[in-house]
Amino acid sequence: MDKKITIYDLAEALNVSPATVSRALNNHPSISFNTKKRIVSYAQSSGYRINKFAANLSKQKSNTIGVIVPKLNSPFMSDALSGIEKVANEHNYNLIISQSLESEQKEKLNAKTLYDSGVDALMVSLAYETTNYEHFEIFREQKIPLLFFDRVDYFPNCPTILIDNRQAGFDATEHLIQQGCKNILHVSGYLKRNAYNNRFNGFKDALYKHKLKFTPYNLYETDLDPKKVEFVMEHIKNSKEKFDGIFFANDAMAVACIQALLKEGVQIPKDIKIIGFNNNPVSEIIQPNLSTINYPGYELGVLAGQSIISHLKGNINIQSAESILLKHELIVRTSSISNK
Amino acid sequence: MDKKITIYDLAEALNVSPATVSRALNNHPSISFNTKKRIVSYAQSSGYRINKFAANLSKQKSNTIGVIVPKLNSPFMSDALSGIEKVANEHNYNLIISQSLESEQKEKLNAKTLYDSGVDALMVSLAYETTNYEHFEIFREQKIPLLFFDRVDYFPNCPTILIDNRQAGFDATEHLIQQGCKNILHVSGYLKRNAYNNRFNGFKDALYKHKLKFTPYNLYETDLDPKKVEFVMEHIKNSKEKFDGIFFANDAMAVACIQALLKEGVQIPKDIKIIGFNNNPVSEIIQPNLSTINYPGYELGVLAGQSIISHLKGNINIQSAESILLKHELIVRTSSISNK
Numbered sequence: 001m002d003k004k005i006t007i008y009d010l011a012e013a014l015n016v017s018p019a020t021v022s023r024a025l026n027n028h029p030s031i032s033f034n035t036k037k038r039i040v041s042y043a044q045s046s047g048y049r050i051n052k053f054a055a056n057l058s059k060q061k062s063n064t065i066g067v068i069v070p071k072l073n074s075p076f077m078s079d080a081l082s083g084i085e086k087v088a089n090e091h092n093y094n095l096i097i098s099q100s101l102e103s104e105q106k107e108k109l110n111a112k113t114l115y116d117s118g119v120d121a122l123m124v125s126l127a128y129e130t131t132n133y134e135h136f137e138i139f140r141e142q143k144i145p146l147l148f149f150d151r152v153d154y155f156p157n158c159p160t161i162l163i164d165n166r167q168a169g170f171d172a173t174e175h176l177i178q179q180g181c182k183n184i185l186h187v188s189g190y191l192k193r194n195a196y197n198n199r200f201n202g203f204k205d206a207l208y209k210h211k212l213k214f215t216p217y218n219l220y221e222t223d224l225d226p227k228k229v230e231f232v233m234e235h236i237k238n239s240k241e242k243f244d245g246i247f248f249a250n251d252a253m254a255v256a257c258i259q260a261l262l263k264e265g266v267q268i269p270k271d272i273k274i275i276g277f278n279n280n281p282v283s284e285i286i287q288p289n290l291s292t293i294n295y296p297g298y299e300l301g302v303l304a305g306q307s308i309i310s311h312l313k314g315n316i317n318i319q320s321a322e323s324i325l326l327k328h329e330l331i332v333r334t335s336s337i338s339n340k
Numbered sequence: 341m342d343k344k345i346t347i348y349d350l351a352e353a354l355n356v357s358p359a360t361v362s363r364a365l366n367n368h369p370s371i372s373f374n375t376k377k378r379i380v381s382y383a384q385s386s387g388y389r390i391n392k393f394a395a396n397l398s399k400q401k402s403n404t405i406g407v408i409v410p411k412l413n414s415p416f417m418s419d420a421l422s423g424i425e426k427v428a429n430e431h432n433y434n435l436i437i438s439q440s441l442e443s444e445q446k447e448k449l450n451a452k453t454l455y456d457s458g459v460d461a462l463m464v465s466l467a468y469e470t471t472n473y474e475h476f477e478i479f480r481e482q483k484i485p486l487l488f489f490d491r492v493d494y495f496p497n498c499p500t501i502l503i504d505n506r507q508a509g510f511d512a513t514e515h516l517i518q519q520g521c522k523n524i525l526h527v528s529g530y531l532k533r534n535a536y537n538n539r540f541n542g543f544k545d546a547l548y549k550h551k552l553k554f555t556p557y558n559l560y561e562t563d564l565d566p567k568k569v570e571f572v573m574e575h576i577k578n579s580k581e582k583f584d585g586i587f588f589a590n591d592a593m594a595v596a597c598i599q600a601l602l603k604e605g606v607q608i609p610k611d612i613k614i615i616g617f618n619n620n621p622v623s624e625i626i627q628p629n630l631s632t633i634n635y636p637g638y639e640l641g642v643l644a645g646q647s648i649i650s651h652l653k654g655n656i657n658i659q660s661a662e663s664i665l666l667k668h669e670l671i672v673r674t675s676s677i678s679n680k
Contacts, residue, residue, distance in 0.1 A: 006366050007362065007366055008366070018359065018362065018363070019358065019359045019362065022347065022358070022359070022362040023358070026346050026347055026348075028346070028348065047478050047481060047482055062453075062456070064453050064457075071418075072412050072417075072418050072421060072437075073415065073418035073419075073422070075413065077412075078411075078412050078413035079413075081412060081439070082413070085439060085441065089441075089446070094438065094446075094449050094450060094453045095438060095439070096436045096437065096438050096453060096454070096457065097412070097436070097437045097438065097439075098434065098435060098436050098437065099421070099425060099435070099437075101425065101429075106429070106434075109434050110434065113402075113404050113434045113436060114436070116402070116457075116458075117404075117436065117456075117457035117458070118456075118457070138387050141387060142387055255625060259624075259625070282622055282625060284599075285595060285599070285622060285625050285626050286625050287627050
């Protein structure tokens with residue numbers, strides 16, 4: 001078999017007209033249930049790629065949920081996907097996942113690919129770059145449920161699931177202040193994205209509450225790739241007033257920076273107190289163990305999965321749902337405590 | 341719009357018969373190029389989900405590559421996917437990824453979902469459980485290129501890309517022997533899968549070459565989930581003859597075990613020398629730094645991506661390709677060296 005099977009091959013094999021095959025595969029009312037069944041069943045067994053929403057005759061479902069994430073290389077994202085996948089499995093849905101690699105253009109391509117694949121629902125954590133959301137319009141128009149998690153933005157009638165990043169940023173910073181820090185650096189992700197912008201706002205809230213000054217030196221914006229730790233180190237070394245605390249917007253960069261600081265002979269937590277974000281397992285492997293904010297990725301995934309499935313089953317309409325905020329938690333380990 | 345768009349809606353809007361729409365979307369020779377173009381273009385703009393291989397009129401391509409992996413939660417797998425994605429992007433292909441979660445049943449479902457999505461090619465790293473490969477037959481029959489990487493098995497006419505796991509297992513074990521170890525434990529993954537079976541065979545080869553005895557105590561088979569490190573610890577403690585070296589089939593379990601051993605007051609490398617596998621970034625964070633085998637995940641992904649793309653572009657026929665073996669490398673750090 002060198003050629004893909006077409007409806008004309010099916011029509012010939014089943015001795016019906018191509019129009020009948022087409023109607024059957026499109027669940028047209030003019031074709032009897034038994035004929036539809038015979039045609040769909042033969043089409044499936046022959047390897048014909050049935051248009052997803054024709055395959056399930058009565059329900060027009062593909063039982064597939066699409067997910068777009070920025071990158072797959074973080075424990076937080078693996079945890080979130082595990083949570084989504086657990087709920088999906090329980091309800092006989094399958095996940096297909098694609099990475100935007102932080103690019104708006106690729107996110108658009110992912111959205112189109114998943115739409116064309118016939119997904120029943122779409123879950124998205126936005127790329128750094130994305131500012132235009134036209135690529136999600138088609139899902140809304142076609143009433144395909146759409147949900148944003150972690151990296152979200154306002155999109156009419158779409159629920160969002162995340163933590164209160166502003167409060168979490170405040171908690172992390174206030175903890176450093178309570179340990180005696182007076183000149184704290186915040187190493188943030190791109191401030192265009194809600195998660196990082198809100199952590200930064202929480203950082204400023206805490207400085208303001210405790211009457212500590214904020215200058216542009218107290219913020220260093222990065223893509224949080226630990227391979228670029230040298231630029232953070234440069235910023236730390238070039239600062240006129242020495243930093244006595246650093247709040248990192250993720251643990252991976254915090255760990256890379258602890259290693260670099262230790263190499264330079266800086267003592268942690270004595271000279272500089274450090275706190276990260278996410279509660280990545282590596283925070284309990286690095287010496288000293290890293291204080292951090294626990295962002296419950298698995299629970300987020302479970303909740304996101306449950307929302308989508310409930311909507312697909314008609315139990316709730318998520319398009320009218322509010323934002324769901326999960327609880328974060330300050331986790332204090334040795335990297336940030338004063339009497340060590 | 342409450343209902344999905346059908347070819348009947350398109351036919352009405354374009355004032356042609358449903359059969360003409362269907363034929364145009366299926367690239368039937370009886371329909372003129374201009375009519376096809378008009379119908380496909382309208383169908384796309386209306387949000388109709390075009391059958392993937394009809395969308396690209398002349399080439400019957402979806403420009404999508406499907407990937408099935410056991411789990412997404414390892415740096416090795418993220419690296420491999422980054423490599424595949426890099427090559428795919430350069431050639432305007434998009435990846436969709438699904439996880440088998442080590443289940444044969446889910447792997448079958450993934451294969452079906454990706455087939456129905458119209459992928460142009462499929463890349464697979466097998467689940468622990470998979471013993472039957474019928475779910476891949478349809479790809480071979482339809483001449484959709486299929487490639488296995490890392491966790492592979494013999495499947496007629498399918499190329500495989502991986503390292504020489506037997507030689508790598510031998511190198512890791514011989515290194516421990518050269519550091520003076522005489523009673524070495526191998527903590528392996530499920531031996532049903534080639535990667536772990538071959539690492540184990542390399543382990544035995546090294547013991548045999550150096551005339552060290554092998555008893556069932558020298559092997560502990562696990563799923564390599566670091567959460568289950570307590571069972572490994574129990575095996576270590578219950579052994580009559582104390583182990584002086586451990587070769588782990590992955591770094592994640594090695595790191596968890598180092599932490600547990602240190603807690604028990606065991607000195608590493610003085611009492612027990614340890615080597616892992618994969619060169620996971622955490623091996624440079626744990627104290628003492630973990631010796632390991634470098635498995636170049638990113639390079640594997642790039643090579644796998646190039647093979648598939650070359651095949652899709654008609655430059656080579658991968659179905660006649662042999663197995664590609666990448667170079668691994670022994671990386672010696674402090675966890676395994678004798679004079680420390």
